[in-house]
Amino acid sequence: MPDIITCFKWAVDEADIRPQASGEVALDRVGYKISEYDRNALEAAAQLKEAHGGSVTAITVATPAAKKGLKDALSRGPDRACFVNDAAFDALEPAQTAALLAGVIRDRLPFDLILCGEGSSDLYAQQVGPRLAQELGIPCVTYVNRITLEGSTLLAERKLEDGIEVVKVELPALVTVLPDINTPRIPGLKDTLEASKKPVQSVGPGEAGGEFPARLQTVALRATSMERRCVRFPADDAGIRELVEALRKSGAIG
Amino acid sequence: MMAGIWVVAEHADTALELLTPARQVADSLGGPVVAVWLGRQEAPPLFAHGADEVLVCTHGGDDQPLEAQVPVLVAEALQAQPEAILVGASLRGREVAARMAAALGTGLGSSCVALRVRTDGLVEMDRLVFGGRAVQTVVCTTRPQMATVAPRTFSPAPPVEGRSGTVRTLPAPPPSPVTVVERKPKPAVSGDVAGARVVVCVGRGMEREEDLEMARRLADILGGEVGCTRPIAEEYHWLPEHTYIGLSGQQVKPELYIGIGVSGQIQHVIGITDARVIVAINRDEKAPIFEMSDFGIVGDLYQVVPRLVDELTRALGK
Numbered sequence: 217m218p219d220i221i222t223c224f225k226w227a228v229d230e231a232d233i234r235p236q237a238s239g240e241v242a243l244d245r246v247g248y249k250i251s252e253y254d255r256n257a258l259e260a261a262a263q264l265k266e267a268h269g270g271s272v273t274a275i276t277v278a279t280p281a282a283k284k285g286l287k288d289a290l291s292r293g294p295d296r297a298c299f300v301n302d303a304a305f306d307a308l309e310p311a312q313t314a315a316l317l318a319g320v321i322r323d324r325l326p327f328d329l330i331l332c333g334e335g336s337s338d339l340y341a342q343q344v345g346p347r348l349a350q351e352l353g354i355p356c357v358t359y360v361n362r363i364t365l366e367g368s369t370l371l372a373e374r375k376l377e378d379g380i381e382v383v384k385v386e387l388p389a390l391v392t393v394l395p396d397i398n399t400p401r402i403p404g405l406k407d408t409l410e411a412s413k414k415p416v417q418s419v420g421p422g423e424a425g426g427e428f429p430a431r432l433q434t435v436a437l438r439a440t441s442m443e444r445r446c447v448r449f450p451a452d453d454a455g456i457r458e459l460v461e462a463l464r465k466s467g468a469i470g
Numbered sequence: 471m472m473a474g475i476w477v478v479a480e481h482a483d484t485a486l487e488l489l490t491p492a493r494q495v496a497d498s499l500g501g502p503v504v505a506v507w508l509g510r511q512e513a514p515p516l517f518a519h520g521a522d523e524v525l526v527c528t529h530g531g532d533d534q535p536l537e538a539q540v541p542v543l544v545a546e547a548l549q550a551q552p553e554a555i556l557v558g559a560s561l562r563g564r565e566v567a568a569r570m571a572a573a574l575g576t577g578l579g580s581s582c583v584a585l586r587v588r589t590d591g592l593v594e595m596d597r598l599v600f601g602g603r604a605v606q607t608v609v610c611t612t613r614p615q616m617a618t619v620a621p622r623t624f625s626p627a628p629p630v631e632g633r634s635g636t637v638r639t640l641p642a643p644p645p646s647p648v649t650v651v652e653r654k655p656k657p658a659v660s661g662d663v664a665g666a667r668v669v670v671c672v673g674r675g676m677e678r679e680e681d682l683e684m685a686r687r688l689a690d691i692l693g694g695e696v697g698c699t700r701p702i703a704e705e706y707h708w709l710p711e712h713t714y715i716g717l718s719g720q721q722v723k724p725e726l727y728i729g730i731g732v733s734g735q736i737q738h739v740i741g742i743t744d745a746r747v748i749v750a751i752n753r754d755e756k757a758p759i760f761e762m763s764d765f766g767i768v769g770d771l772y773q774v775v776p777r778l779v780d781e782l783t784r785a786l787g788k
């Protein structure tokens with residue numbers, strides 16, 4: 217009966233980011249969401265619990281504004297949540313996030329398995345999972361698209377550039393999951409109602425033990441420019457002929 | 471004192487590519503360029519391409535994953551105190567780099583697309599964030615300064631005749647707690663999307679796997695390759711993983727990209743920003759891809775593509 221921790225990030229919805237004329241990135245009027253692949257991690261945890269029992273704790277490190285995200289996460293299956301929050305946690309770099317998670321988990325959350333997403337949808341650093349494993353001194357298995365548990369042994373399929381690598385590890389361990397590991401459920405009304413009754417433990421930075429200095433400093437953030445001609449042609453024969461003509465004129469075809 | 475720049479890679483191509491920025495960094499900061507060869511195959515000619523010293527890993531049996539080398543690399547880095555470590559951003563390389571950075575208590579810029587050395591000795595690293603909507607420039611305020619760099623970000627360092635140096639074999643790592651029980655190699659790679667002159671990209675607007683034939687015909691007429699979006703490769707498994715384009719897939723630089731049934735989510739189109747001409751065929755006039763295309767047709771791909779094939783056949787005299 218494994219105790220599972222699943223790490224999720226309450227991340228800026230990149231679809232709301234519109235480049236400013238100045239090239240700056242305005243982050244004041246954006247929505248937030250559970251980082252895309254962390255929904256797969258939440259789903260994987262829920263499925264493992266359905267199959268093997270045990271418990272699932274969702275954990276996030278964020279500013280107090282991420283409260284909304286807790287309910288969203290809890291509606292996807294976990295029994296409880298741990299909310300590591302502080303007003304200063306608005307631009308953490310991966311080393312800090314991993315150190316905070318490690319500090320909190322080490323002292324107060326017993327576990328057999330930790331699940332993370334392959335990468336977060338905003339930073340996509342692909343660091344927090346492996347860093348967290350290293351900080352906790354537990355084995356780490358990255359880029360996994362299938363998990364099987366047999367008692368305290370975990371079998372995982374890693375999908376790498378050169379093919380599938382099936383690996384075996386004794387728990388406790390940390391696994392980062394790929395989006396094709398499952399299809400995340402869409403929470404229904406009942407799940408949402410139940411979510412509001414689940415316990416949330418709120419933890420401040422003082423309780424995480426230690427200091428969490430940034431090791432990476434952001435010196436610039438600029439919008440990428442994708443400006444194109446944006447010419448449209450109708451979907452009829454004449455339009456298609458015009459398209460081919462335009463391709464020829466631009467030298468794209470011979 | 472600074473003790474040089476490390477390049478860590480498991481693939482020959484990436485190792486030679488990383489020697490290019492490593493040499494630039496070493497030229498401004500001083501110290502030797504040390505190539506750490508992670509691969510199981512024989513090392514490429516690292517000295518000829520600019521390494522001053524080569525460290526070779528000692529691999530255990532077939533059940534040992536490459537990541538088993540982390541403790542050895544960490545111990546060696548603590549000894550040698552390199553100023554910077556550049557790691558090839560293969561998937562294994564990304565895990566190795568993140569765990570090394572954690573163990574060394576240092577920062578890591580992930581999947582960097584550009585590196586610049588500042589006069590104060592810090593390496594500015596550019597990387598994509600928010601799915602590709604923005605470029606974040608970071609510096610690492612601790613030592614070693616670490617970065618992972620994606621394949622093909624730099625050209626391979628040019629070979630120089632007659633260079634040589636010392637090769638040192640690193641000790642074997644302790645047995646890994648994670649063991650490999652099976653390897654299922656991927657079938658031989660067909661087609662090279664990353665190097666293609668024309669890419670026809672299939673998205674989820676395609677309804678059936680058989681319909682890929684339509685995309686192939688279009689690609690064939692144009693002398694191009696068929697690529698796809700991530701879900702086509704990873705959810706539907708219609709095309710191999712190395713053909714999907716975008717943030718976590720391939721960067722392509724074709725003369726012509728034609729997206730059919732591709733919505734144009736930022737994580738995908740960030741992989742085609744270097745395409746010279748972008749064409750979109752999508753039945754939803756509000757699909758974001760139209761804002762990032764040179765030419766667009768709002769229509770059903772099942773109607774438009776066959777007619778486009780006919781028209782191109784006529785126009786190109788095939």
Ligand SMILES: Cc1cc2nc3c(=O)[nH]c(=O)nc-3n(C[C@H](O)[C@H](O)[C@H](O)COP(=O)(O)OP(=O)(O)OC[C@H]3O[C@@H](n4cnc5c(N)ncnc54)[C@H](O)[C@@H]3O)c2cc1C
Binds near residue numbers: 336717733736753769
């Ligand atoms: C961290 C992260 C990394 C990612 N990395 C990548 C990446 O590297 N590459 C990548 O591709 N994605 C990546 N994604 C996923 C990405 O966000 C999108 O989900 C994906 O690109 C969408 O693929 P699509 O356009 O094929 O599908 P959809 O978004 O479902 O679009 C299908 C389109 O087809 C159109 N359509 C449907 N039927 C027809 C028809 N008959 N004729 C014409 N048009 C039709 C629809 O209007 C729609 O616009 C990543 C996501 C995250 C969070």
Ligand SMILES: Nc1ncnc2c1ncn2[C@@H]1O[C@H](COP(=O)(O)O)[C@@H](O)[C@H]1O
Binds near residue numbers: 226275336341345
């Ligand atoms: N602030 C956070 N709180 C909890 N988990 C996080 C946080 N940031 C990242 N993670 C986890 O680490 C994974 C990788 O994040 P990243 O290293 O930012 O790409 C995510 O998919 C999450 O599972």
